Amino acid sequence: MKLFYEDVNLQTFQAKKTDEGTDQQGRRYVVLDHTAFYPTGGGQPHDTGLLNQARVYDVEEIDGTIRHYIEGTDPLLETVHGEIDWVRRFDHMQQHAGQHILSAAFENNFNLKTVSFHLGEEVCSIDLETDHVSEEVLKMAEEQANELVLENRPIETKWVSQEELQQYPLRKEVAVAGNIRLVIIPEADYNGCGGTHPTSTGQVGTIKILHTEKQRGQTRIYFVCGKRVNRQLGEKHDVLQSLTAKMSAPQEKLADAADRLLNQNKQLEKTVEELKNQLLTFEADQYQDSLVKAVFTDRPVAELQKLAKMIVEGNEEKIVLFVNETDEKLQLICGRSADSETDMNQLIKSVLPLINGRGGGKPDFAQGGGEKLMSAESLLEAWVKQL
Known part of the structure; x- marks a missing residue:
């Protein structure tokens, strides 16, 4: 009997145990002759609560039988006292x-x-x-x-x-x-x-x-x-109070304050990007040799890609070989000027096996990475020999 249909406000009840067992996942369950525990169904989650002192953590109806899944291994008496978690119900x-x-x-x-x-x-x-x-x-x-x-x-x-x-x-x-x-x-x-x-x-x-x-x-x-x-x-009031204090604006003006802050942040990001480009341009001008080779530590790959392209663009007979070392791997970036005939895709693939790496690209620019099986300096030296 489904007592939750007889009295939806029923919070405690007495029942007799009619069956018990474990399912295929090893979960222990008990079947009662009647119950106030609602099983999962119709978009509504199951009840939780207690059968005697055993916690009921799941309730399912399988082939017309309601199973109460309980914690613990202590045996249940034939007559049990059920208690619904009323706050949840x-x-x-x-x-x-x-x-x-x-x-x-x-x-x-x-x-x-x-x-x-x-x-x-x-x-x-x-x-x-x-x-x-x-x-x-x-x-x-x-x-x-x-x-x-x-x-x-x-x-x-x-x-x-x-x-x-x-x-x-x-x-x-x-x-x-x-x-x-x-x-x-x-x-x-x-x-x-x-x-x-x-x-x-x-x-x-x-x-x-x-x-x-x-x-x-x-x-x-x-x-x-x-x-x-x-x-x-x-929860929302706590967030608003925190934002009001941090942004020095009353609640009704928080949206305007946020817009101003976002616009300022966009302008700062634009300024930072411009300054980074200026620094990269200055750094690129320092590499005058026809073969540029360098080892870096924890430099952003996108930054090194931009630097390599700055070095080769507008120059003649220029080749760039970069190895970047991080905590977990070695990264390779290579590029050449337009008048060079060296195939960067083939060049990078010639050394990737040394670090169980993967990568590739086009004849004028390629990149890849792999495991730290050797030092960055040794990898760069091996790479130069392939030229």
């Missing part, structure tokens, strides 16, 4: 009922159907059958959902047959046949659902849409209900 009830209300608001007022629902540990989401929802529609749907919450309408459940379904304006087709459980918010939402919900909309507390994203031609709406709204508000 009521949170799930708030989120699930809030989803019904929010989905009904989108469909009843804007003809936007919900195609899927996910109840996560921190936030929930629904996927709407549309690739775009305007900010105005989001705001109106949220307001209408919360108005329904404040009306404190009853949330009713009813078991009906397939034939009796015709009497109700269902929001979507039911996926089961036979004995069907309806969750009803009068004149608002009629939906086949096997989850747990509070007995009135007022118990949902508040519904808050957080943000949206596109998802395979649909729109995913992220939201929270009940106590999760307070938690989100507290």
Whole structure:
């Protein structure tokens, strides 16, 4: 017997053990003659709690049998005392009922159907059958959902047959046949659902849409209900207070302060890049030999690529061989001026086997890397001999 359907507010119960065992993953489970533990299903996570002193960490329904997965190895008595983690259960009830209300608001007022629902540990989401929802529609749907919450309408459940379904304006087709459980918010939402919900909309507390994203031609709406709204508000308030202090700006002017800071940062990045280019140009001018060979330590590869190109560009009969040593590997970069006939792609491949390396490129420029099987100086010396 599923006691969570008989009394959704039941937090403790007595039951008899009818079976126990371990599944294919070696997880220990117990089966009871009746239970108040809700198993995972319908987008809603399972309950947790205690059977005597054993912690129930997962609940599944397999072939009509509810398995309670428990920790520990101590044997359970034939009669057990069950205790539901009520904070977790009521949170799930708030989120699930809030989803019904929010989905009904989108469909009843804007003809936007919900195609899927996910109840996560921190936030929930629904996927709407549309690739775009305007900010105005989001705001109106949220307001209408919360108005329904404040009306404190009853949330009713009813078991009906397939034939009796015709009497109700269902929001979507039911996926089961036979004995069907309806969750009803009068004149608002009629939906086949096997989850747990509070007995009135007022118990949902508040519904808050957080943000949206596109998802395979649909729109995913992220939201929270009940106590999760307070938690989100507290977290965001802490962040705002921290930013207010760090940016010396009141909350209402934080966006403007952030824009100014970002613009300043872009300008600084541009200035730094210009200065780096000037330094590289100066460094490139120092290499006058026709064969430029050098070893570096922890230089950014992109920087060495730019330096090598600066050295060979506009010069005659110029070849550059760079070896860069990092904590984990050796990196090679080579280039030549336009009038040189040396093939850089073949040249770099001639030494890569020495370090179990990989790489390549074009006749005028190539790069690669490999293991530190020798010193950077020895690798450069071997490389020069290939010329």
